[in-house]
Amino acid sequence: MRTMLMAGAAGLSLALAVALPANAAELKILAGGSMTGPMKELGPRFEKATGHKLTFVYAGTPELIRQAASAPFDAGFVPIPVVQSAQARDKFGPSVPVGRVGxxxxxxxxxxxxxxxxxxxxxxxxxxxxxxxxxxxxxxxxxxxxxxxxxxxxxxxxxxxxxxxxxxxxxxxxxxxxxxxxxxxxxxxxxxxxxxxxxFPAELDHQLVFVGAVAKASPNAAAAQAFIDYLRTPEAVAVFKAKGVTPG
CATH class of the missing domain: 3.40.190.10 (Periplasmic binding protein-like II)
Known part of the structure; x- marks a missing residue:
């Protein structure tokens, strides 16, 4: 299994490769609309390396909250207000910061x-x-x-x-x-x-933080976690920086 993953994409770390499940999964990912650019590049790389298939649902914060609260999904790469919202916070597992923008x-x-x-x-x-x-x-x-x-x-x-x-x-x-x-x-x-x-002038420039989290009810939790882990690898960090997103 490890050999197949390393042949698929050199950018994935050994730790990520070991964590991947044996069977490919189809994952539904909720994502902030402004992250379309980075995800269009990183999504296919992850799919090629792992065999998993990703379907992204891009939307603004209110719609992401509605989606998380009312429909099945596997993971989110969303603005932090989504996972903090009263309607959706119980749908997410622990979140980790992935990127921030001004x-x-x-x-x-x-x-x-x-x-x-x-x-x-x-x-x-x-x-x-x-x-x-x-x-x-x-x-x-x-x-x-x-x-x-x-x-x-x-x-x-x-x-x-x-x-x-x-x-x-x-x-x-x-x-x-x-x-x-x-x-x-x-x-x-x-x-x-x-x-x-x-x-914006420094006094007004809030940072919008994007976090990654696995859905508590995901039937593909291991694969979903592998995707969140991938977003924090050096390969993904390089893409975020190139797209104007500050990692972490």
């Missing part, structure tokens, strides 16, 4: 970047913005909304918002000129067609 503002490629180096400058740029876009139905959207409330500009920002149904829509809206600013987690805004994002 927040920023981006503009269309070639456009002038905003100066948001201080809280007052950030507030001024937002108030003068013609439009901005984000994904409201997500943990990131909720944190940004709370930031606007903290700054006392929530009501002024509401008519400027061009809401998106997923993170990909944010990139498309900014790159096409539909929205002047993309305001979201920085790894989503690091994309073709956009200028590299400008980070």
């Amino acid at each position: 927040y920023g503002v981006s503009v269309k490629a070639g456009a002038r970047k905003p100066d948001i180096s201080t809280v007052e400058k950030f507030k001024d740029v937002m108030l003068k913005a013609q439009s901005y876009t984000l994904y409201p139905e997500s943990a990131s959207g909720a944190i940004i909304a709370k930031t606007f409330e903290k700054l006392g500009i929530a009501e002024q920002m509401k008519p400027k918002l061009k809401a998106q149904a997923n993170p990909a829509g944010i990139v498309k809206a900014v790159a096409s000129g539909e929205a002047q600013y993309g305001v979201f987690v920085t790894h989503v805004l690091t994309a073709p067609g956009l200028e590299p994002p400008v980070p």
Whole structure:
């Protein structure tokens, strides 16, 4: 078994290989929508190395909570508010931090970047913005909304918002000129067609933490745990860093 795994993918550690079950499993993985990029790269690598098959359900925080509370799944790679929610926390086993991301503002490629180096400058740029876009139905959207409330500009920002149904829509809206600013987690805004994002000022830059956890009711707990363990291997860490996600 160990020889087959090592031949499948050199990036998996020996400890992970030993832990893998003898039979391939089909795993349903709940994942934060903004982690689509890293998972599209890491998922196939894990499948090739182990023989397990992964089906990802990408969604924002409220939908992930509903999914976890009402439908079978095997593991989650989700924003920490999901596993802390009253509705879903009993569905997850112990969670471990996998990655974290900060927040920023981006503009269309070639456009002038905003100066948001201080809280007052950030507030001024937002108030003068013609439009901005984000994904409201997500943990990131909720944190940004709370930031606007903290700054006392929530009501002024509401008519400027061009809401998106997923993170990909944010990139498309900014790159096409539909929205002047993309305001979201920085790894989503690091994309073709956009200028590299400008980070929030330090006083406002919360870190959104993503955790991995196996579902308590999963019939494939060993395979699900192997996937969570894989997300913390050097191979996965390298992919996260390349995608703008800080490991751990």
